[in-house]
Amino acid sequence: MLSQDPYQSRALISPAILARCEPVLYEREQCPAPAALNAAQRDAYRENGFLLLPELFSKSEVAGLFDEMQGMRADFAAAGRAEVIAEPGSGEVRSIFDVHRLNDLFAGLMRDPRVLNVAREILGSEVYIHQSRINYKPGFTGKEFYWHSDFETWHTEDGMPAMRALSCSILLTDNDEHNGPLMLIPGSHKHFISCAGETPDEHYKQSLQKQECGVPDELLLRYLADLGGITSCKGRAGSVVFFDCNTMHGSNGNITPYPRSNVFFVYNSIENQLHAPQGGLKPRPEFIAARQDVAALEPEPLEIAGSPA
Numbered sequence: 001m002l003s004q005d006p007y008q009s010r011a012l013i014s015p016a017i018l019a020r021c022e023p024v025l026y027e028r029e030q031c032p033a034p035a036a037l038n039a040a041q042r043d044a045y046r047e048n049g050f051l052l053l054p055e056l057f058s059k060s061e062v063a064g065l066f067d068e069m070q071g072m073r074a075d076f077a078a079a080g081r082a083e084v085i086a087e088p089g090s091g092e093v094r095s096i097f098d099v100h101r102l103n104d105l106f107a108g109l110m111r112d113p114r115v116l117n118v119a120r121e122i123l124g125s126e127v128y129i130h131q132s133r134i135n136y137k138p139g140f141t142g143k144e145f146y147w148h149s150d151f152e153t154w155h156t157e158d159g160m161p162a163m164r165a166l167s168c169s170i171l172l173t174d175n176d177e178h179n180g181p182l183m184l185i186p187g188s189h190k191h192f193i194s195c196a197g198e199t200p201d202e203h204y205k206q207s208l209q210k211q212e213c214g215v216p217d218e219l220l221l222r223y224l225a226d227l228g229g230i231t232s233c234k235g236r237a238g239s240v241v242f243f244d245c246n247t248m249h250g251s252n253g254n255i256t257p258y259p260r261s262n263v264f265f266v267y268n269s270i271e272n273q274l275h276a277p278q279g280g281l282k283p284r285p286e287f288i289a290a291r292q293d294v295a296a297l298e299p300e301p302l303e304i305a306g307s308p309a
């Protein structure tokens with residue numbers, strides 16, 4: 001029976017490439033926030049599916065965020081909390097989820113107008129946080145994040161209806177060509193790659209360490225890369241990468257001595273709140289996919305003790 005779902009995945013016999021149904025970026029008239037991007041930046045985001053804003057946050061702001069991130073890693077790893085995901089093998093901290101609810105400084109960061117108003121403009125609506133996390137990618141032991149579309153997971157496993165969400169990655173350390181920067185495929189956001197395979201129960205317990213289900217077929221990935229190439233998002237700490245929920249991305253392992261640590265806020269349109277997951281899957285935990293206390297975020301400038309406003 002043909003499904004009404006335009007983004008059916010992990011249900012068909014073979015992988016497929018499907019059309020995107022939603023706009024990438026909404027018209028400025030729909031935007032509730034003051035204009036945050038110029039015309040060239042809007043065009044680049046619409047065309048590529050991502051945009052790098054260099055050094056949006058100052059060195060002193062980044063120093064405060066970096067110290068907070070280090071403190072969280074020590075405290076949370078010791079406490080054995082579910083939000084902490086360990087690297088396979090070494091047991092080093094790979095990610096901490098839900099940082100916008102677990103830490104006041106990161107709660108303030110996701111409301112800062114320098115990032116919140118960009119999300120409101122691109123998504124053309126009020127927004128809330130679907131998911132937040134720090135990916136530590138520690139030196140020597142930081143493992144890769146294999147190629148994937150976040151939306152393929154968020155639609156299939158979280159019931160996110162439409163492509164009206166984006167990730168904001170704030171670099172807390174320098175991301176250079178050696179230590180595993182985010183790699184994105186320009187233009188890939190325009191095509192939905194339907195994946196083969198079936199979602200295992202409690203898949204997140206494995207996928208957040210090493211994703212093997214819900215990853216693109218190699219031939220289709222090659223097709224997207226031949227079309228758009230591969231861009232490594234390198235930048236100094238304090239820089240910010242905004243990328244569409246469906247832009248194909250991944251990152252290599254980090255064997256350099258230098259960590260590649262980024263905090264990610266996933267802004268979802270308030271019009272795009274989660275439904276039930278596809279195929280009767282059990283909803284993922286609240287720390288991975290927010291369903292409770294959803295409310296439009298109000299911009300509030302970040303205040304970090306000791307750093308000039």
Ligand code: 6CS
Pocket residue numbers: 131133145148150153154207208211288
């Ligand atoms: O499953 C998720 O929601 C997470 N997995 C990946 C590989 N990227 C997005 C998100 O952090």
Ligand code: FE
Pocket residue numbers: 148149150249
């Ligand atoms: Fe991702």
